Amino acid sequence: MSESGLRNQILGTVIGGVILTALGWIMGIFPTIWGWIVLAVSIFWFLVKTEIPIPIGLLFLLSASILWQAYKFLQPSEKSRAALGVPTAVLNAPIQSRPLSSLEDKVLRAFARSDGRTFQMDSLVHMVGEKNLLVDQALDSLQSRSYIGVTHNYIHGTYYSLTAKGRDVVIRLGYVS
DSSP states (O other): OOHHHHHHHHHHHHHHHHHHHHHHHHHHHHHHHHHHHHHHHHHHHHHHHOOOOOOHHHHHHHHHHHHHHHHHHHSOOHHHHHHTTOOOGGGGSOOOSSOOOHHHHHHHHHHHHTTSOOBOHHHHHHHHTSOHHHHHHHHHHHHHTTSEEEEEETTTEEEEEEOHHHHHHHHHTTOOO
């Protein structure tokens, strides 16, 4: 018998023994686990079926709270309003008092030159002509002003784009020609 054949037979025997040991342990502990599951379901069913008097005021407050949360959840966001063509307050809002840094200005101009295209960090760094960390810092600052939005994609990476507010600022500053 060859050396590899013997090795495979030993390995198969050991793996089979481990599997049988695991199955024996599982079958031995399964009745205990099943007993705990039955007990938990029984207690849950008892609690569900038990009648407890609830004050009508508490019931009203709970219902009102649930309805308020549902109302807030169903309200359209600023992004969806912009998609529907609802004018936003951004058009009439003044530009923030803190002036843009020269790098933030370059980044916004890059977005304006590209006609609002989305960018990954590498292409944006290449267009602006600055170091990665400096462009990242400028993007963070523009994000805090809500001029730039970020989209994370597990396959393609992170993309940066102008938000509705950023688009309006770029147009108002005359960067779009």
